[in-house]
Amino acid sequence: MNDATEVLIVGGGLHGSSSAFHLARRGVRATVLEADYVGRHASGVNAGGVRTLGRPLPEIPLALLSREIWHNLADLIGDNGGFVPSGQIKIAESEAELDQCRARVALLEAQGFTHERVIDRDTLRALEPALAPHVTGGIFVERDGYALPYRTTTAFRLAAQRLGARFHEGTPVTRIERRGQQWFAHTPTGTFSAPHLVVTAGAWAADLARQVGEPVPAHPEGLMLMVTHRVAPFCRATLGATGRPLSFKQFDNGTVVIGGKLIGIADLAGRHGEVDFARLVRSAQTVTDLFPHLRDLGINRAWAGVEAFIDDELPVLSRSRRADNLTYSFGYCGSGFQLGPICGRLVAELVLDGHASLPLDAFAIDRFEHAGHSDATHAPVTATASH
Ligand SMILES: Cc1cc2nc3c(=O)[nH]c(=O)nc-3n(C[C@H](O)[C@H](O)[C@H](O)COP(=O)(O)OP(=O)(O)OC[C@H]3O[C@@H](n4cnc5c(N)ncnc54)[C@H](O)[C@@H]3O)c2cc1C
Known part of the structure; x- marks a missing residue:
């Protein structure tokens, strides 16, 4: 062969x-x-998530170059992978979390990286007006996005x-x-x-x-995601949070995909991941804290995929x-x-x-x-x- x-x-x-x-x-x-x-x-x-935001330092040069490929993916492989340059935001929900964001961006700038930008509460709420009023600001990366x-x-x-x-x-x-x-x-x-x-x-x-x-020293995890029913457009950027796990985006068809390294069950021998619904409830709580108008929105589907983690x-x-x-x-x-x-x-x-x-x-x-x-x-x- x-x-x-x-x-x-x-x-x-x-x-x-x-x-x-x-x-x-x-x-x-x-x-x-x-x-x-x-x-x-x-x-x-x-x-x-096509995210350079929040990367460990050694990954940043790779992530920045990869992002440029994402922006021109159709030229390379004949398909853009459904890439949408939505921007990515990491939300702070307290002054202490906003200080963490400032420290992160200062650290990056000291290393010569300028792709992450601290934004204040007003800028955040201008970008995403549906967010709950308690948010304090965050980090914004305009050229990030998501794909299929x-x-x-x-x-x-x-x-x-x-x-x-x-x-x-x-x-x-x-x-x-x-x-x-x-x-x-x-x-x-x-x-x-x-x-x-x-x-x-x-x-x-x-x-x-x-x-x-x-x-x-590697171990598998079953990472979970859930997708909601359709809802009128309310959020453009792909969102994460500073103090709790979250990855959140609304597609053009109105559905919202919610995740954020939510750990379910990984069955390596059986070659599949399983959802832990009790843990998904906590993630849904984060979402309704940030977007109270989603409180009655139904979940359409949830799943888990097996991913490799290294210590x-x-x-x-x-x-x-x-x-x-x-x-x-x-x-x-x-x-x-x-x-x-x-x-x-x-x-x-x-x-x-x-x-x-x-x-x-x-x-x-x-x-x-x-x-x-x-x-x-x-x-x-x-x-x-x-x-
Ligand atoms: C729910 C979830 C959400 C995520 N969200 C994001 C995100 O928003 N942004 C982001 O950047 N990343 C995200 N990730 C991580 C990302 O999906 C993975 O890091 C990436 O897909 C890994 O790709 P891979 O090719 O290394 O592994 P895989 O996609 O796992 O592919 C490995 C392949 O190898 C095959 N294989 C294994 N052993 C053998 C063997 N012995 N012989 C033959 N074939 C074999 C498997 O069947 C599998 O198809 C997420 C992951 C999960 C699970």
Whole structure:
């Protein structure tokens, strides 16, 4: 099952599809192996937030560049993914929370980042007049927005296929191994091989990294979302809160999607997430505190998707430190949709150039060894890879 593939990609979420696209764009034959179907998990069911606001510092250069791609996505892949540049606001509900916002923006400005802006109460209420009067201000990022997750992931997949990438759905990789100059990915329907391997397996990726002797302190969570019935337009921006979990947006069709890293139940072995309705009630309370006129609005649907979290809340985007020609991109901690377009490009650079055009040290797979998470019993699979 070789087909002269040069790069095998394990996992057909947004990151696998974007990696396949960017590799294909550079003339490389990539094959994606997907256990279920493309976009089945986090990449197809997330809240669609295209948010640079509130990112950890090491992610900001990636998020800013990714956002520029979002604004021109149709030029790149022939579909804009339903991207709406709605702006994103992080709301403060007290003076203390507004002070936190000021401190955050001051910290960013000291690092040379000017994309987040503090706004006062009047500006906030001018932007979103339906907000409850107790709000005190917040942080505004005008060029952020939201998009449609399944459409975006599918668009990357189709664009990759047009350039020659292959996708095999219903093809779970049970074991990876390197022999000679080739990687082998074993599946129930046969073994695939190629000189390069990329692991973009989301919440399941850490298992594959462990097979290579690179343990990562990762755990899955079932993140929940709910969508309301239609209601007359009242909110333009995508909203978050400073003091409590919230992600909130109203679509053009009037429905409101509510989330914000709400933890439900992740069933990794069963490959699905489940809703914890008691926890959703708390989130609904946040929404009605901010928008009292929604008190009687019905919830149409709720769901949960399985997402990979890493203890230090940063992804792994890195060449392997133990095996040749192995690249990882996973563990996006509830914020990887926005990063999908740029991270695929960075994966292609890591695979083909051995290094990336943006600083990725904070995302190295061996960073946990220095933090005391090392599993020293594993020997390298081959000679140390070049980075
Ligand atoms: C409810 C929810 C809301 C979210 N909201 C946002 C948001 O608003 N903004 C944002 O930026 N991010 C958000 N995220 C996070 C974002 O969805 C993820 O970070 C991103 O989609 C991760 O993409 P991925 O390709 O790494 O993983 P996934 O989409 O999980 O894809 C990994 C794929 O690998 C496959 N796979 C796993 N193991 C194997 C194997 N052994 N063999 C073959 N295939 C395998 C899986 O079946 C899966 O399809 C949210 C996530 C959830 C769940």
